[in-house]
Amino acid sequence: MKFDDAEDIRQITPLWQGERFPNGRPKVPTDILRRMQKITLEEAWGPLWQRGYRYQFEGDLKIIHPDKVIVGRAVTAVMVPKRPDLHETLLQYGHEQEGRKGFFNQWVIDSLEEDDVVVVDMFDKVYEGTFVGGNLSTAIATRTKRGGAVIWGGIRDTQQVVEIENINVFYRGSDPTAIGDVTLVGMNGPTRIGRAVCLPGDVVLGTPAGVIFVPAHLAELTVVNAEKSQVQDIFGFVRLKEGVYTTAQIDASWSLALWQDFLQWFQNEDSAASYRHLTWDDELNEARQRDERGPNSDVRV
CATH class of the missing domain: 3.50.30.40 (Ribonuclease E inhibitor RraA/RraA-like)
Structure with a gap:
């Protein structure tokens, strides 16, 4: 050996x-x-x-x-x-x-x-x-x-x-x-x-x-998933405090309109600056497909 x-x-x-x-x-x-x-x-x-x-x-x-x-x-x-x-x-x-x-x-x-x-x-x-x-x-x-x-x-x-x-x-x-x-x-x-x-x-x-x-082989995926969850939570807390969305909207799979709101916030808010290496193409495509199928109540993981 x-x-x-x-x-x-x-x-x-x-x-x-x-x-x-x-x-x-x-x-x-x-x-x-x-x-x-x-x-x-x-x-x-x-x-x-x-x-x-x-x-x-x-x-x-x-x-x-x-x-x-x-x-x-x-x-x-x-x-x-x-x-x-x-x-x-x-x-x-x-x-x-x-x-x-x-x-x-x-x-x-x-x-x-x-x-x-x-x-x-x-x-x-x-x-x-x-x-x-x-x-x-x-x-x-x-x-x-x-x-x-x-x-x-x-x-x-x-x-x-x-x-x-x-x-x-x-x-x-x-x-x-x-x-x-x-x-x-x-x-x-x-x-x-x-x-x-x-x-x-x-x-x-x-x-x-x-x-x-x-x-x-799962290290990068693990980090990216965690970072995306973190920055989505930051956005969710902000919008909940502002009364823009309900908890049901934040906890469900996001609509295309909600994703567009998030991405505008993501590109401009200082609290999101350290996360801007992340990309969101897959999430946007999934949201478009869901919108085409109609409303659903899937919970965001």
Whole structure:
């Protein structure tokens, strides 16, 4: 077996059609990551749930910075309990065949790029299951600039880690013991965090409510849907306060006339300025078709 194999990564992420890192990991554009910072967990969850991605969220985690949102590209790892023959074989292979240094957790952290988030299944091990401490968390901060880690297991040196401002760490528990009796059996392959599944290159959205893993090929769609919902809500609140429309009109599928009112507002209001990269051709075409069919009571999603 190989660690961090480009052919394997491409095989399990075939729906991603954009740029990739040299190891094959999907490289969701930085612009999408920055825009993802501004959406809520529920806004990210909705499009995934509707498309059958039912196991992308996990909320049963502790958080180093509970009020801080992080967004980054997933670098995944899977650990299992130590079995001596497997352990020694893989450790030797990594050192001699792939030129890796140190212990398994260091291999993962040494691979990080800017805006990455480490996602590690430590099989919920906390005692001697501390994937990072103060030193390795500092290394994560240095390499990722603003990323962090999601660990289905433990951390140590919590008082030191909490002082690192530019990352966030989601974890199951803390313990003073060092990492031990674990073996890395997968790097940048499918990884399970509680009830959620993460693939390499997924966009990790870590919030005070928990973590959601957005598949790379759905990241832009997720952001665009959330942004459209946000700016439509801003418009709706304005028009409701003005008494122009009823809640029934705002909550239903919009008529062509309402869409035209929205687009005029959208092009001129300061509160819509940050959303003007969005286009609305599909929505206008649907409204025209509905108007041609006559009034209906579809609820806008």
